[in-house]
Amino acid sequence: MTANFISSETQASLLSTRGQRILALHFPYLSTDRIARKLWGLSWRSKKRPDHPPIVCAGRRDNALRLIAIDEVAAACSLKRGQGLAEARAMYPDIDIFDEDERADFALLEAIADWCDRYTPLVALDGKDGLFLDITGCSHLFGGEDAMLRDVLARIRQMGFDVGGSISSTPGLSSAISRFGRGGVIAREDMAGALGGLPVHALRIDDAMVASLCKLGLKRVANLMSMPRAPLARRFGSQLLLRLDQALGANEEAISPRRPVAALSAERQVSEPIQTEDDILGITVEIASSLKSSLESRGVGGRVFELVLFRVDGRVFRISAGASRPLRDPKRISGLFSERLDAIHDDLDAGFGFEMLRLNVVQHDVFDVLQSDFVGEEGRETSLADFIDRASARLGVHCLQVYLRRQSHIPERAEIFAPAIAAQERGPDTGPALQFLPRTDRPVRLLRNPEPVEALAALVPDGPPQQFRWRHVLHTVTRAEGPERIAPEWWLNDHKAQERDYFRLESELGRLFWVFRLGRYGDDPPPTWRIHGVFA
Numbered sequence: 312m313t314a315n316f317i318s319s320e321t322q323a324s325l326l327s328t329r330g331q332r333i334l335a336l337h338f339p340y341l342s343t344d345r346i347a348r349k350l351w352g353l354s355w356r357s358k359k360r361p362d363h364p365p366i367v368c369a370g371r372r373d374n375a376l377r378l379i380a381i382d383e384v385a386a387a388c389s390l391k392r393g394q395g396l397a398e399a400r401a402m403y404p405d406i407d408i409f410d411e412d413e414r415a416d417f418a419l420l421e422a423i424a425d426w427c428d429r430y431t432p433l434v435a436l437d438g439k440d441g442l443f444l445d446i447t448g449c450s451h452l453f454g455g456e457d458a459m460l461r462d463v464l465a466r467i468r469q470m471g472f473d474v475g476g477s478i479s480s481t482p483g484l485s486s487a488i489s490r491f492g493r494g495g496v497i498a499r500e501d502m503a504g505a506l507g508g509l510p511v512h513a514l515r516i517d518d519a520m521v522a523s524l525c526k527l528g529l530k531r532v533a534n535l536m537s538m539p540r541a542p543l544a545r546r547f548g549s550q551l552l553l554r555l556d557q558a559l560g561a562n563e564e565a566i567s568p569r570r571p572v573a574a575l576s577a578e579r580q581v582s583e584p585i586q587t588e589d590d591i592l593g594i595t596v597e598i599a600s601s602l603k604s605s606l607e608s609r610g611v612g613g614r615v616f617e618l619v620l621f622r623v624d625g626r627v628f629r630i631s632a633g634a635s636r637p638l639r640d641p642k643r644i645s646g647l648f649s650e651r652l653d654a655i656h657d658d659l660d661a662g663f664g665f666e667m668l669r670l671n672v673v674q675h676d677v678f679d680v681l682q683s684d685f686v687g688e689e690g691r692e693t694s695l696a697d698f699i700d701r702a703s704a705r706l707g708v709h710c711l712q713v714y715l716r717r718q719s720h721i722p723e724r725a726e727i728f729a730p731a732i733a734a735q736e737r738g739p740d741t742g743p744a745l746q747f748l749p750r751t752d753r754p755v756r757l758l759r760n761p762e763p764v765e766a767l768a769a770l771v772p773d774g775p776p777q778q779f780r781w782r783h784v785l786h787t788v789t790r791a792e793g794p795e796r797i798a799p800e801w802w803l804n805d806h807k808a809q810e811r812d813y814f815r816l817e818s819e820l821g822r823l824f825w826v827f828r829l830g831r832y833g834d835d836p837p838p839t840w841r842i843h844g845v846f847a
Contacts, residue, residue, distance in 0.1 A: 332478060333480070334446050334460065336423075337474065339440065341419065341439075345415060353470055353471050354469060354471060365407065368380035368412075377393055377394060378394045378396060380411065427442060428621075429667055432576065441489070443486070444463075445568070456478050477494045479505070480497075482564050483558035484559070502559055571673075574673070575606070583664075588652045588656075591665070595618060599644040599670060607678075614634055614675055616647065616670060617629060618630045622666070626662070630648060643700075644670075650701050650704035651704045712731060713729060713730075713731045753844070756847070757843065761842065765780040773794060789819050791816050793813055810830075824844075825844040825846065
């Protein structure tokens with residue numbers, strides 16, 4: 312097995328020193344390839360295509376059924392996208408027609424993008440039938456750009472897809488060459504020449520602008536490059552020149568990766584595919600061990616981990632697990648995924664096995680070193696954290712919840728439920744410089760929602776009731792303390808919220824209640840009374 316380890320800092324340094332390199336992939340027959348894979352298997356392209364009529368996908372456009380997607384055979388028969396279905400049937404009555412399925416096509420493109428993560432974590436979508444891979448600084452891991460491009464295209468074709476690919480210094484040029492050119496690797500000094508021979512449609516401009524340019528005889532990008540820029544901008548707007556500059560690298564264009572880049576990542580590529588959970592966990596321990604030194608050098612530990620399993624047929628499984636406190640120990644990290652694998656056992660289909668595993672540190676935090684006992688064990692300190700981690704990994708992050716404090720004087724807002732695995736020493740609204748301490752003279756039992764009570768013989772305007780009825784039981788007040796006025800937070804801009812006057816009431820039976828008056832006497836509507844808690 313081989314190991315690859317690339318940190319986010321290394322990727323950034325390579326990007327700045329060597330310049331950006333983008334690999335673009337184009338799938339011209341994505342929809343029909345999806346159907347062919349279902350009809351003839353995933354490796355149908357490596358075999359001879361069965362004697363089958365042309366395959367097309369039809370959908371309604373402009374109140375008419377038109378061809379949305381076609382396969383190679385249909386293209387060879389002079390059928391075109393956008394052509395009317397009736398006309399296509401008249402030309403070839405035996406065509407095999409399927410309904411368009413944009414969701415299935417998008418899901419398939421997303422699955423291919425997941426598979427491309429084996430080459431780089433920076434994978435972005437390029438329209439509905441293409442992908443961008445930012446391979447800056449990582450092509451040497453695969454033998455160089457030429458070898459990497461050949462490997463990507465060969466593997467994708469083995470999975471039953473027709474694909475074109477190109478590598479250059481800009482996303483615009485790579486996309487243009489993969490869609491309208493012959494593909495391949497474009498050096499920096501050859502960018503203008505490679506772009507000039509392409510049709511103007513390769514600049515990713517709308518069809519109306521393409522038609523206007525063709526009417527003027529500007530059918531190739533080279534025609535635009537030789538013309539003065541000012542007349543082009545006045546006639547066609549700034550978008551045309553922007554696309555041209557982006558393709559040539561004069562104007563920077565960034566791609567948006569589908570997934571956030573992990574802070575740390577390590578992977579293992581096995582010589583023989585593995586299938587059992589024991590083998591998966593064993594390699595996970597090895598990968599976590601390779602990450603330990605990097606975590607130690609940063610003084611951090613992982614809080615959220617992601618295990619990525621690449622199956623030999625191209626399917627990718629992503630398994631996430633979190634910890635209640637930062638972790639570095641490889642065995643404890645592997646133990647998190649042991650619980651997750653047990654929980655999703657039926658959903659994890661190993662198929663013919665996994666050929667590569669990757670462990671990502673999605674989120675990390677400062678690692679606090681604990682003093683172990685004389686035996687060198689930390690069992691007492693970590694037993695609760697281990698239980699929270701194992702239960703959350705097996706049953707979900709919301710299975711164990713704790714209270715966290717919030718900066719609010721409204722009793723029902725002063726505390727919130729949060730997953731125990733994400734609980735910190737301070738609440739979510741409390742910064743390290745200001746610790747909010749709630750009042751201690753609050754009831755032990757606080758009702759989730761204040762319940763209305765019927766107050767009798769209240770001492771107006773600001774006094775407590777002498778009697779009140781709650782849950783059909785009449786309570787006579789012998790002693791009272793208050794009022795304590797609690798006003799709503801002004802920054803919430805809640806117009807329905809009102810001031811509350813709280814009273815501690817003791818009944819003749821010795822029970823203590825926490826009751827408040829909502830509103831003031833003399834207002835419209837009149838005030839109401841509610842009970843919010845019971846003291847022990």
